[in-house]
Amino acid sequence: MKTINHFLEAKKEGKKIIMVSTYEFWSAKICEEAGVDCILVGDSAGMVIQGLDTTIPVTVEDMIYHGKAVRRGAPNSFIVIDMPFLSYQVSVEEAVKNAGRIMKETGANAVKLEGGREVSETVEKLVSAGIPVMGHLGLTPQSVHALGGYRVQGKTQEQQKRIIEDAKILEQAGVFAIVLEAVPSNLAKEITEFIEVPTIGIGAGKFTDGQVLVFHDMMGFFDRSPKFVKRYVEGKKLFKEGLNSFINEVRAGTFPGKKHTYD
Ligand SMILES: Nc1nc(=O)c2c([nH]1)NC[C@@H]1CN(c3ccc(C(=O)N[C@@H](CCC(=O)O)C(=O)O)cc3)CN21
Ligand SMILES: CC(C)C(=O)C(=O)O
Ligand SMILES: [Mg+2]
Numbered sequence: 001m002k003t004i005n006h007f008l009e010a011k012k013e014g015k016k017i018i019m020v021s022t023y024e025f026w027s028a029k030i031c032e033e034a035g036v037d038c039i040l041v042g043d044s045a046g047m048v049i050q051g052l053d054t055t056i057p058v059t060v061e062d063m064i065y066h067g068k069a070v071r072r073g074a075p076n077s078f079i080v081i082d083m084p085f086l087s088y089q090v091s092v093e094e095a096v097k098n099a100g101r102i103m104k105e106t107g108a109n110a111v112k113l114e115g116g117r118e119v120s121e122t123v124e125k126l127v128s129a130g131i132p133v134m135g136h137l138g139l140t141p142q143s144v145h146a147l148g149g150y151r152v153q154g155k156t157q158e159q160q161k162r163i164i165e166d167a168k169i170l171e172q173a174g175v176f177a178i179v180l181e182a183v184p185s186n187l188a189k190e191i192t193e194f195i196e197v198p199t200i201g202i203g204a205g206k207f208t209d210g211q212v213l214v215f216h217d218m219m220g221f222f223d224r225s226p227k228f229v230k231r232y233v234e235g236k237k238l239f240k241e242g243l244n245s246f247i248n249e250v251r252a253g254t255f256p257g258k259k260h261t262y263d
Contacts, residue, residue, distance in 0.1 A: 002037065002078040004110070004132045004176040010037070010209065011198040017177070017210025019080075019200050020218075023049050023066040027215050028073030039074055040112065040212060041067045043082040043142070048216050055141050058084040060098050067106030080134050081108045085142040088113050088122055095122045099131050112179065114140035116166025120173040127174035135170040137163055138204065139182035150226070152203075154183040164191055171195045179212060180204040182228065203228030 010017050020031050021042035031039050045066050046058040060083075067081045081102050088095035099111045110132035113119055123133050138153045147153070154160045163183065170178055177198045180188045185205020192199045192208050201208030203226060217225050219235035249255035 002109075006037065006078065007177045007198050008196075011196075017198055017200055019210060019212035020215050021212060022070065022215035024069045025073035028070040028077070031215070032074035032077045036077070037210070038078045038080060039070055041070050041079060041081040041106075041108070042214065043084045044214055046084075048214060054144050056085045056144070060084060060087050060101060064102060064105050067102060067108055071107045078110075079106070079108045080110045080112050081106060083111050083113045088119065092122050092125045096125055096129055096131075099126050100129070103131055110134055110176070112136055114142050116163070117169045120169050123170060123173035123175060133173075133175050134200075135167075135175040135178040136181065137166050137170070137178060137183075138180045141181075150182070152182045152184070154187045160187050160190075163187065164194060167191045167195050167199075171197050177210075180208060182226070 007017060017038065018036045019038040019040050020036050021040040021044055022028055022031060023041060023045040028039055041063060043055040043058045043063065045062065046052040046055045049066075050058075052058075063081055063084055067079070070079060083095070083099060083102065087098040095113075102108060102111055111126070112134040113122070114136040116135075116137055123135070126133050139147070139150060141150065144150060154163050164187075167178055175197060177200055178191075178195070180191060180199050180201050182203040185207055188199065188201055188204035189207035198209035200210035200212050202212045213229065216222065216235075217229040218232045220231035220233050220237065221235045223236075225231070246255065
């Protein structure tokens with residue numbers, strides 16, 4: 001079983017950290033068998049699994065449901081679960097309660113929450129309660145309406161300064177790693193060199209200590225994806241081919257054959 005120490009050691013040794021965001025039993029099992037360092041049960045489940053336009057409606061119950069399934073598929077993996085929108089912003093007390101429920105009911109190793117200085121007190125409290133916390137800066141999708149859409153962050157000097165400061169504040173608050181989403185690669189590089197905890201990038205270039213992608217994105221299940229997604233398999237095409245074979249064989253009367261029949 002990997003622990004939070006694995007993340008710091010990987011950074012020290014210059015070994016890239018591999019994280020994949022996924023939501024249920026069988027893809028979690030594939031991730032564990034393939035040897036990823038960390039599985040993220042992302043609130044992107046709202047978009048990928050529920051077909052929502054944003055992650056905003058996702059609930060603590062949803063995350064616990066997904067977390068339990070992922071833990072069953074990946075019993076030996078380091079699992080991080082996203083705290084959904086408004087499960088940690090209202091008060092530190094609510095955040096501890098919700099994070100505690102997520103940890104107790106799923107068997108996760110850590111939680112992730114979005115934001116910088118505005119969540120630093122919450123991070124401190126969670127860490128002091130024994131709950132490891134991963135940070136998330138740059139494009140923070142739970143603030144999509146405040147940001148005016150899913151836009152690259154850290155384009156102006158002012159924004160860059162703020163994100164760098166936020167990374168330092170999160171590190172001081174006790175996070176064991178920080179996701180950097182949709183920021184210019186030179187900014188991600190600067191942050192990665194500036195802080196001691198590892199950075200895990202998505203749309204943040206190649207200089208971060210690790211990379212994360214959504215399982216269904218990299219497997220090619222979506223027709224439209226952000227620029228940062230690389231499709232390693234044409235999953236939708238492959239699945240459609242399989243499905244078409246089933247349809248054609250049933251219509252032609254060639255399935256089920258002898259092999260698939262109890263005689
Ligand atoms: N399937 C999936 N993959 C993700 O990576 C992901 C989610 N869902 N849901 C939560 C957030 C939302 N994310 C997103 C969603 C859209 C863009 C996007 O459309 N970006 C455009 C515009 C960039 C710009 O104009 O600045 C792009 O072309 O990359 C980026 C990140 C990343 N996360
Ligand atoms: C894209 C990653 C970092 C995430 O937060 C998610 O999957 O929800
Ligand atoms: Mg998320």
